[in-house]
Amino acid sequence: MLTRRQKEVLDFVKSYSKKNGYSPSLQEIQKQLKLASVSTAHFHISKLQEGGYITKQDGKARSIAANNTGKMVRIPLLGYIAAGAPIEAIEDRTETIAIPAEKVPRTGSLFALSVQGDSMIDENINDGDVILVKQQNTASDGDVVVALIENENATVKKFYRERGRIRLQPANKRLDPFFVKPSALTIQGIVVDVISENPVDNETRPVSTLPLIRAPRPTFRIGEENSPGYCEGYLGDSLEVLSQLERKYQTIYLDPPFNSNRDYTYSALGEKFGFLDTWEEGEYERWLDRLIAACKAKLLPDGTLFFHISAELSLAPHFTLQKHFKKVESIFWKKAHGKNTVKNKLGAVIDIIYKATDNGSKFNLLYVPLDEYYFEHSYRNKDARGLYALGSIKHDKTRSGHIYTIKRDGITYCAPHGWKIPRKRLDELMREDRIHFAKPKKGTREGMLYKKLYKHETKGKPLSNLWDDIHYITRTTQDERLYPTQKPATLLKRIIELSSDPGDWVLDPVAGSGTTGTAAQSLGRSTTLIDSNPEAIKIMRNRLSKLIQSN
Secondary structure (H helix, E strand, O other): OOOOHHHHEEEEEEHHHHOOOOOOOOOHHHHOOOOOOOOHHHHHHHHHHHOOOOOOOOOOOOOOOOOOOOEEEEEEEEEEEEEOOEOOOOOOOEEEEEEEHHHHOOOEEEEEEEEEEOOOHHHHOOOOOEEEEEOOOOOOOOOOOEEOOOOOOOEEEEEEEOOOOEEOOOOOOOOOOOOEEEEHEEEEEEEEEOOOOOOOOOOHOOOHHOOOOOOOOOEEEEOOOOOOOOEEEEOHHHHHHHOOOOOEEEEEEEEOOOOOEEEEEEEEEEEEEEEEEOOOHHHHHHHHHHHHHHHHOOEEEEEEEEEEHHHOOOOHHHHHHHHHHHHEEEEEEEEEOOOOOOOOOOOOOEEEEEEEEEEOOOOOOOOOOOOHHHHHHHHOOOEOEEEEEEEEEEOOOOOEOOOOEEOOOOEEEOOOEEEEEOHHHHHHHHHOOEEEEOOOOOOOOOEEEEEEEEHHHHEEEOOOOOEEOOOOOOOOOOOOOOOOOOOOOHHHHHHHHHHHOOOEEEEEEEOHHHHHHHEEEEEEEEEEEEOOOOHHHHHHHHHHHHHHHHH
């Protein structure tokens, strides 16, 4: 099958020979078609000779002769197909392309599709190529098929039958396969040939013919696109989809496979879902580095990436995050009180959520409720404003603060290592009657100052990096568990509130059951969700649709 460039070379050889009575030289071919070099012209002539389109006598100048290539026929070019994340069903177009008649099968019909994405590069199907497809509804293992998933999304992948499912395998080592139920897949045809956009290198391709990279189409949309709470979901490999997204995000929550060497499954609503988390040596680290780099590229300058990982498997992600971000903080999530099933090891109750940022990231201080006993027994003092506790405003010996002395009614108030607040601010608090003057010790004329912390004004305790007030989903929690690694909505709400404002965009590139989307939607943020599992896409679409209907 001729490439576009080879067809241009062949047409020029024919027209030049007919006009002049002899064939063009390699230099004339290079000049006419604006090729990078004479060697590039020689490459195309060699390919035409190998394909039987021309003959050439070695060692003889102007000896190129075009052969009679026979009849050309036109077939429909129906639209775009995804070699990567599935796109919405094939576009309806009326264009046609010309191909040699001998390429058309004796039985069945042929159609063409333009390829988007690079998931089939190891089968020599590249972004911008045109594939020729024989229309049929059956396939054998190993065939490159054009398939429709859930009657909505089209893709080109290698086809394999497995027990109870179909594997759609990319021909790209860095991308993961899709798994679908046989009932969810419709074969539309088998790829029989490829018209390559560029078989040599980018140097030989004029800039004007470089393929246009289009943003992928969402598999689903929930809500109004320009309104807070809007959510879009993509079925596809995270790296593939991320490379095509144009939007930048305020918050990215990344809860990828842990390299746990486990097969995660869960049954809910009469169906079984899950994914396999096994990797070859070194493969996980390379994939993780590419994924974090791709996420970083989609983050706003003041954005934050949260990376969720099991504590015992956190070393490699920590090093990778430090490679890409200036600041990496650890949040320790105590997800359970303890485990009664362990026998030969310590119970694993801690996950680490890394908070990765560069300078100047958005941060909203959050508060958690005070300990109930403390809350009820610490507010022992009372004035006209109400009950209050005492807050220290002096530094201890490990730090130095503002040095000044307060004198009142013959009593001296001083802090040997300084006060936490400047004198001007302290004077304001005293005028507002928000400073408690403690009585001096017996036999002394020195007292201490405290800030009044009123019970009715307390916001709670400022959030720390130990989160022990949220527990993972159990049968007794309000969250309905729909996926094996599903996280509590409360956890995702905290992460989103901590790092974004209403109206901001949130991204989850390994979205699972879509909890990030439900949390963001309830907080007035918009969300992009990505997952390579069609069952996960179905779950998150149903969850988000129900949530928006209930609101």
